[in-house]
Amino acid sequence: MxxxxxxxxxxxxxxxxxxxxxxxxxxxxxxxxxxxxxxxxxxxxxxxxxxxxxxxxxNHLARGLMRHESGIVCLVVADIHTPYLSRLLDYLSRALQEAGKAVMVLNAGRATKNVEAALRQTLNYRADATIVLSGTPYRSIARQCLESGQRLILINRDDHFEQTVGISVDHAKAAQTAAMLIRRGGYRRPALVSSGIGTPSLNARRDHFLEALRMADLTAQVWEGGPTAYQSGFQAGTELMTLPEPPDAVFAVTDLLACGVMDAVRQRFNKRVPDDIGVIGFDDIDQASWSSYDLTTFSQPVEAITAYTVRMVEQKSAEIQASSRTFEAPLIWRSSLRATLP
Amino acid sequence: MxxxxxxxxxxxxxxxxxxxxxxxxxxxxxxxxxxxxxxxxxxxxxxxxxxxxxxxxxNHLARGLMRHESGIVCLVVADIHTPYLSRLLDYLSRALQEAGKAVMVLNAGRATKNVEAALRQTLNYRADATIVLSGTPYRSIARQCLESGQRLILINRDDHFEQTVGISVDHAKAAQTAAMLIRRGGYRRPALVSSGIGTPSLNARRDHFLEALRMADLTAQVWEGGPTAYQSGFQAGTELMTLPEPPDAVFAVTDLLACGVMDAVRQRFNKRVPDDIGVIGFDDIDQASWSSYDLTTFSQPVEAITAYTVRMVEQKSAEIQASSRTFEAPLIWRSSLRATLP
DNA sequence: CTGAAAGCGCTTACAG
DNA sequence: CTGAAAGCGCTTACAG
Incomplete structure (x- = not known):
């Protein structure tokens, strides 16, 4: 000095x-x-x-002013503390940094109102791109982002905007696989467990699962309620098991819910997994591989999503155009589901 | 439009x-x-x-240029996907936004080199404050931050810099309490489990625990290795139980490690918790309350840390001065430890 | 309360 | 390769 x-x-x-x-x-x-x-x-x-x-x-503030490129990429997200989103955030922020970007996190919640405020901040800081992981933006503000030359990338949002890049996961295929595996394991009374939040992703998993079952002349009990959390799964497991005809297999739309279901079923009703009841989840969060759960599930293609997102962020603004890309969530076979007839 | x-x-x-x-x-x-x-x-x-x-x-870039206040606060952090850090990040980002700040996340890893790059970016964007959650900054770059009028806040870093705000948790008290509870539960052969990372926080918990035991004429087996993760705990549990004199109580320096220990001990050695072996953790992550674990642990004072941090961020630059504040991590009593002699 | 002017710290044609 | 000058989009004394 x-x-x-x-x-x-x-x-x-x-x-x-x-x-x-x-x-x-x-x-x-x-x-x-x-x-x-x-x-x-x-x-x-x-x-x-x-x-x-x-x-x-x-001074990047001044440089951004002259270059008309702030170097900032915004991530609009809710529930950062959740295993799946925190992992995605971890990957995304690291990859964007390696690409020379500064990442600004907007903890927005799901409320459309908050998302709007977040996008406004995105405009205030002249972000080069904004990536929406949670919530759904108003069309009007989304358009302002696009008209200002900002790249807009929606991950697992299922809403279609012009000039927007959509990235999603093949929920249909996973849900169909879940239904197939449950039948193949010889389970007779499937149930679907989801939260009461009803994001596009969760609803897609639910609908495709029920549809696949219907094609096989099976109907499922549906339990939906609470936030997308362990506790909701625990409650679901408890309530389902006290039904006159309790299910013998559960597709939980999220691993967090699946863990809750497993704990309720085993600890409060002394059932064995996968013999008395089979469980299958979605996300492949860390806990799914913990030996207390060893949960069969579908793995979120976090790396593929990250790599593709970075590519989209880096594209020249002249090349921006609507696109949508779907990645598969591969099945992770573990022990919470019987593989064949008992 | x-x-x-x-x-x-x-x-x-x-x-x-x-x-x-x-x-x-x-x-x-x-x-x-x-x-x-x-x-x-x-x-x-x-x-x-x-x-x-x-x-x-x-345009906040231009505004920042004139006002000499960018409105940006940087968070330097590693292991974002980890339960404790993702929760802290969630709270911190929300609270800072509510205080009108834009939060930039620098996913830095623990390597001093990366931390330095992160702090440099912090300076490039003229951040009003930067909060270090992981890793230790070089003194030289830390000084540059301070000399530029940036507030610098270190959470759980235990390094002392002039003009820096230090925030930490009372590891000593928690570790002493852990030792005391293990003795009160009638356990005779305590063990300490930690990762091989050796952050200041983890080392403090270890040292104060061992010290408290020593005061009571007890020695503990120490297992340290791997990253601060479930798998390391699982390995620790496995290796400790195959010792000629396996422990009957474990203080795991982190809940993630504690969960791993519990699973190894129960599933691979068919031991019961807390009767055959007592376990106590630290952090109070979500999983600690899951019924498979129901872990007795110490709760990270995330809310208090967040509130204090925001206060420090908002203080006028003229008022900046070194300070350090310690918050207690209250004991959360659950069932993984016997309360009294068997 | 209002406008003209200076200035924040940079980048980028434009000449040389 | 180099420097003087214009300009990015704002804010803030300064007069009125």
């Missing part, structure tokens, strides 16, 4: 000061920090030395 | 254009969006109408 820096106290040093110390123009300083700019090795080194001495850091 | 907005395509509207449409000066537009600025109700309304019509959003 130079004397000068110490005297300045609580202030950032500017390119101007660096230029003075290095004995060059402001332009030269700028070029020294712009990859590919035409500058001689010698002046670049002089600038770098002066910058290091003064503790100079390019 | 006005015709004009449609024609502009992929460009943000500026205060200039709003001023023209509203028939006022640029200054008036600025005042309309500055709480407390002196402006008549009438012109404010005219401006607001014009802004809405054009889809205007104040």
């Amino acid at each position: 130079s004397e000068a820096a110490n005297r300045r106290q609580a202030t950032f040093v500017s390119a101007e000061e660096v230029a003075r110390l290095a004995g060059v123009s402001r332009s030269a300083v700028s070029r020294a920090f712009t990859p590919g700019a035409s500058i001689s090795v010698e002046t670049r080194q002089r600038v770098e030395a002066a910058a290091a001495q003064l503790g100079y850091h390019v | 006005s015709e004009a907005a449609n024609r502009r395509q992929a460009t943000f509207v500026s205060a200039e254009e709003v001023a023209r449409l509203a028939g006022v000066s640029r200054s008036a537009v600025s005042r309309a969006f500055t709480p407390g600025a002196s402006i008549s109700v009438e012109t404010r309304q005219r401006v607001e109408a014009a802004a809405a019509q054009l889809g205007y959003h104040v």
Whole structure:
């Protein structure tokens, strides 16, 4: 730290000061920090030395203003503490950083109103792209994002906007597989457990599951309620088991729900999994592989989603166009479901 | 959307254009969006109408440049997908937003090198404050943050920097309580389980636990290894139980480790908790209350930490000074530990 | 209460 | 390769 820096106290040093110390123009300083700019090795080194001495850091606010590119990517998300979303957030934020972006997180909740406020902030900071993981934006504000040249990427939202990139998971196929596996395991009285939230993803899993069962002349008991959490699953398990005809297999639309179901069924009703009752989940959260659960489930294609998202963020704004891409959620076979007839 | 907005395509509207449409000066537009600025109700309304019509959003990049306050708060964090950190991130991001801040997440890992890159970005975006949840910053870069007038808040880092706000948890008290409870439950052969990561927090819990035991003339077996995860706990449980003198009580420095220990001990060695072996954890993650575990543990004071952090972020830069604050982690009594002698 | 003007810290044609 | 100048989109004294 130079004397000068110490005297300045609580202030950032500017390119101007660096230029003075290095004995060059402001332009030269700028070029020294712009990859590919035409500058001689010698002046670049002089600038770098002066910058290091003064503790100079390019002001990205000003740079963004000139370049019309802030370098910021916004993530609109709710329920960050949830296993699946926190994993997605982890992957996404790391990958975006590696691509040179700064990631801003907007903890928005699902309420459309909050999502709108989040998108507004996205516009305020001139984000290069915004990625919506939860909630559904108003059409009007979404359009403003697009018209401002912002890339808009919706993950598992199932709403279609023009010029928007949609990324989703093949819920239909997974749900059909779940139905098939339950039949193949010789289970006779399937049930579906979901939360009362009804996001597009959860509803798709439910509907395709019930439909697949119907094709095989089976009907399922449906339990829906509460938030998408362990406790709801526990309650579901408890209530289903006290029915006159309790189910012998459960497709829980989320692993968190599945864990709750398993615990209720085993601990309160002394049933064995998978013999008395089979359970299958969705997400493949860490806990699904814990030996207390060892849950058969479908794995969220987090890596594929992340890689594709980064590609979309990096595309030139001229190339922006509506697209939608679906990734498969592969089955993870574990022990919570009987494989064949008993 | 006005015709004009449609024609502009992929460009943000500026205060200039709003001023023209509203028939006022640029200054008036600025005042309309500055709480407390002196402006008549009438012109404010005219401006607001014009802004809405054009889809205007104040450019926070430019505003930050003038105000010398970006409104951005950075969170430097690793292992976002982990239950405790994702919860802290959830609380912190929400509270900071409610305080009017934009939160930037820097997924840094623990490596000092990465932390340095993260802090550099923090400076690039002229963040008002940066909060370090993981890893330890170099002194030099930390000083640059402070000298630039940035507030620097370290949570559970235990390193002391001048002018830095330190927030930590009373690990000593919790660890002593753990030792005391194990003795009171009549356990004779305690063990300590930790990861091989050795963060200041984990080490503090370990050292104070061992120290408290030593005061009571007890020694503990120590198992340390792997990342701070379920699998490490499972391995610890497995290896400890195959010892010639296996422990009858375990203080796992983290709930994730504790869950792993419990599963290994019960499923692979058919031991009962808490009768054959008592387990106590730390963090009170969601899974600790799941009925498969029902883990006695200490609750991370996430709300208190969050509230205090926001207060520190909001303090005037003139008031910045070193401080450190410790919050207690209250015991959550559940069933994984015997309460009294058998 | 209001507008003209200066300035925040950068980048980028434009000449040389 | 280099510098002087214009300009990005705002805010804030300064007069009126």
